């Protein structure tokens with residue numbers, strides 16, 4: 166199905182340099198992003214995650230292929246590891262941004278106040294940014310995104326320099342926006358963050374080598390009970406989800422995790438026999454996934470594929 170409002174990348178090859186022998190940083194990328202999705206983009210260092218985000222944001226555009234902007238706004242709020250602020254305080258920064266966007270002057274104070282309160286910075290809004298923690302600065306940047314009322318937010322390893330409690334705050338603020346309908350593209354190295362959204366896109370050397378659910382990303386061939394993961398090649402072609410569009414060319418493998426049933430004797434229980442897409446990209450699955458896989462390997466039937474410790478506890482208790 167082709168929806169006009171979707172963002173669609175068709176055969177995008179992207180270069181960061183103009184030189185004739187430049188190597189593309191994205192290669193023949195096919196991707197469709199529907200409004201309201203949360204897409205986690207993962208891959209090793211240098212795989213092209215930031216280049217992808219910067220292409221979507223319009224920061225780099227030396228590309229061949231077709232780019233249908235769909236619901237992309239003109240200015241896309243972009244939260245990075247270290248953000249540039251234009252004000253001395255969170256309040257000043259947001260007010261400045263709103264003024265730059267020609268927001269109605271009388272409406273600005275209320276918009277800024279609401280946005281800062283939404284991320285829990287209500288009491289710190291007039292504190293100098295220089296005195297805020299890394300997590301609080303990220304929250305200030307997210308408040309700017311809220312104030313922008315943009316339909317899409319880009320997070321480029323926004324939590325990578327934060328401790329776990331600050332990471333949680335930032336993730337929760339982004340999730341709250343997502344639950345109100347905002348689309349999110351979330352670039353990360355943290356495997357546990359992938360469970361937040363419904364879709365993971367895996368990049369390796371500029372190629373999309375995985376596009377599917379977190380469960381299929383972490384469990385791979387363990388899903389054989391319900392489907393076909395592992396029946397084709399991993400590198401080079403794209404694993405993609407049936408729920409995607411009809412233009413994702415080249416993919417031969419389908420994400421079938423939704424249909425999976427475990428404990429029916431049809432699983433390949435040897436973890437060495439087949440690495441999951443997560444491991445093939447060089448990452449370790451989150452601990453609850455590792456435990457579940459070990460249980461399966463030991464022949465313990467699980468009614469579902471847990472991604473979090475709470476889900477693992479449910480699965481082990483038999484009600485997952």
Ligand SMILES: Nc1ncnc2c1ncn2[C@@H]1O[C@H](COP(=O)(O)OP(=O)(O)OP(=O)(O)O)[C@@H](O)[C@H]1O
Nearest residue numbers: 181182190208209210211212213214215216217322
């Ligand atoms: N400003 C730049 N100029 C030229 N090449 C660049 C630039 N930034 C990145 N690259 C190259 O583009 C390729 C993709 O890099 P990119 O930063 O998009 O990957 P990444 O997956 O985000 O990496 P990381 O996880 O380390 O941030 C790499 O080969 C990198 O060397």
